[in-house]
Amino acid sequence: MFGRIREDIRNVLTHDPAARNVFDVLTNYPGLQAIWWQRLTSRLWRWKLRWLARWLSGWVRWWTGVEIHPGAKIGRRVLIDHGMGVVIGETAEVGDDCTLYQGVTLGGTSLNQGKRHPTLGKGVVVGAGAKVLGSFFVGDGARIGSNAVVVREVPAGATVVGIPGKVLGADERKADGFQPYGVDTSMRDPLSPALASLLQHITATDARMRLLETTLRSNGIRLDCAELPSLDKRAFQPLLDEHDANGIDYFI
Structure with missing residues (x-):
């Protein structure tokens, strides 16, 4: 457990230039606190203590501004930056090394039971206010621009912008695929x-x-x-x- 916490703190220090030290990260990063609490509520969910898991997650939402359903699957070194207004649904899956900014929604578009929320691959960056809606896969290293609305599968390494989301194509210039907020100054309007x-x-x-x-x-x-x-x-x-x-x- 403590190894995972140290790993999360190092990840924040690497990707957020505003992070000054370990104590700062521990006390002033609600997105990280929400992920740590979700690990507890997720365990309660698996133990069939589902009312308690939802009750605790409600308090965490009030405290951090981040709502992560106990049934969601969150990978390692996931960073929720700023965090306010982030919503991650019950059957959503977030892969390792993903970054989500404020206002992101990983939502479902079906009223049926079963898988209805998106799955993010490894290293996906989702910009502020973006909505990823539906049961589909977002490929490894993909970038979703701020305020984009994505309703269909995204290829690995692609960049998506607009409403509805439009794929600009893969960008191989950055090996790790990380771009803050999922955009850079070289992006062009796909239309x-x-x-x-x-x-x-x-x-x-x-x-x-x-x-x-x-x-x-x-x-x-x-x-x-x-x-x-x-x-x-x-x-x-x-x-x-x-x-x-x-x-x-x-x-x-």
Whole structure:
């Protein structure tokens, strides 16, 4: 037990530059205190003393601002930084060396019994305010940006941002995969390339239309655009149906 406590303290001193010394970590890190109490309530939960486990976890939530269900599985060297508003559900699993910031929710989207909360692999970083909802796996070394809402599986080493969460791709520049709050200054909006491509296509289409109009006029043909039928959005319904079936994004 004391070996695990020393390991947790060393982990905080390594990953939080605000941590000054061992006494500071012991007394002023509610996220760490919540994890230590959860080890006790988890044992009570396994011993079928479930009312007592939930009652104690309620007091720990009041004291630390962190709610960890006694049934959750928490790995080694997990850091909950700041901690206020963190919620970890009953069937959630948090792997070794994960870092969770304030306001993170590992929640369930099903009312059925059984596995309904996410599983975080090793070394996952979940930024402030992020919501990871559902029974799926977040791969080792993945990073979830602040305020992202993740509702589907995340590949190992990937970075996820936005609502709903969008995968930016794996980043191999950092071997340990750790980035504070799950973001860095080099990250780009995942929609930017799509929007840039769309604008290029519109520009090219306009140029071709002007060339076509000029060619028609040079041959004595005039086209009055006011006589063209208005756009019927029902023509796009097959694309919308395909979006619903396959999760393909279209810009209309």
